[in-house]
Amino acid sequence: MATTPPLGAGLGLKPQHYEDAFALQAGGLWWELHPENYGVGGGPRLAWLEALRTRHPLSLHGVSLSLAADAPPDAAQLERLAQLARRVEPALISEHLAWSAWRGQYLPDLLPFPRNHAALARIGANIARVQDRLGRAIAIENPAHYLHLAGHDWGETDFLAELVRRSGCALLLDVNNVYVSAHNLGTRAEDYLDAFPLHAVAEIHLAGHHADPQWGDTLLIDSHDAPVAEPVWALYERVLARAGRAIPTLIERDAEVPPLAELMAERDRAQGLLAAAQSQEAAS
């Protein structure tokens, strides 16, 4: 059996880049996709993925399993995820600490909830159910926050650490979400990152954001429509230094998608930082 190359820095897979994505060769490169866009019976989408997986590692990053809903994940959706995972054998599978489906309706966003003890029990059970069906651990991502919400029993980093302890899940640290959330809620991103259980982090996300058109710089939006901002790069370097190891890292861009070469330039920057982290790890 062929050995899998280690995941370095990857990119979100966009349909307009399918052909170029297939042909690209770069150290550590991998591709992430939303399983929702491939939950179909057959056809070109699945054919593209099956071709791509012969050349590059893939990661499935769900946006609609709704793990923080006060209900179990939809059984048919979980089954589709399991089938897709069996078909493309992804290196990573991840979801969000958020909810989006409720009473048979889907709200296309990653919605907040009070991090109370009941929510912890519910989400822990939901993650366990998913991991049991998939036969593997999934990584849970910290979402972007825009609201001051009452009723939290837990800080987010402690809540995530407790989910790791209870379910054996991994974490996906979205550094842009940390930056945006801290800015919007008036906290310090550095404090959040220093408290984050880095030992459990299987993947890092980096993305761009922009200021809200109405409220300006007081409200930042996790828009994925711009290059990664310099303060987010600085936080990323801080995370790698504290982790003392290279962690698979994804550049996300979902709107205003530029030519692939521009995204690759950002990816190469992350890849360089990962290589440095790796050599430091080897030297220590």
Place this chain on the structure above:
Amino acid sequence: MTPHLTAFQDGLAAALRPGGMPGTPVPPPQWLAALAAQPGFAVYRNTVAQGCLDALRANYPTVRQLLGADCFDGAARAFVRHSPPTDGRLLLYGAGFAAHLAHWAPTAALHYLPGVARLDRLWTESHCAADAALATPALLAALPPEALGQQCLRPHPAARWLWCARHPVYTLWRRHREALPLDAPLPWQGEGALLTRPESAVCWCALDAAGCTLLEQCAHGLPLGEAATATLHTHPGAELGALLALLLRAGALTPAIA
């Protein structure tokens, strides 16, 4: 005080859903009012609404070209209010949009529009359908003539067809899909279309009423001979040999599993 998780999600989902949710308390509870008063609340509301709108724009590109961006967005927002997404797979969202366009007052007089919307929908269905073997002309040519009538063929999972008796919806649709000249003469007559996926991409061609009937009969499980008889019953002049050849060439049929 923030309520129990279920009540929290009931309240927030109702507040964020375009058009609201049945049974939403008015005025909202104090905890929800406190959230809605913050600038960040609109971020969620806008993201939810925009996600639904973007999905309909992507799934009904021809309708959007015909209506123009503003009118389309109005139709889409009205649709989202009564038929929000039920599934995270937004590429499948909007199954009832054609019927909505037939009833929504600003588009109700555009009698050709629902047919064009159905063709947009059929494209999505064909694109996403399961893979299956194609029944080829060679496969039938290899059969002795007396066996042909007993042969059971089914529509391929990616085959979709539509007959519109009153409007040239196929020509309207394909002129936009293929960026053909829009000012060419357009005889106002009934038309049908066949969408298939013989290789990786969705393809389309014209199909007459008899061809649509023949496919319907195959879908009901009839062997070719009986399907042909039934088709001739409703379309006495149908040229069945040519029709069958067209369906096979287009990749509309798959061998039935015995």
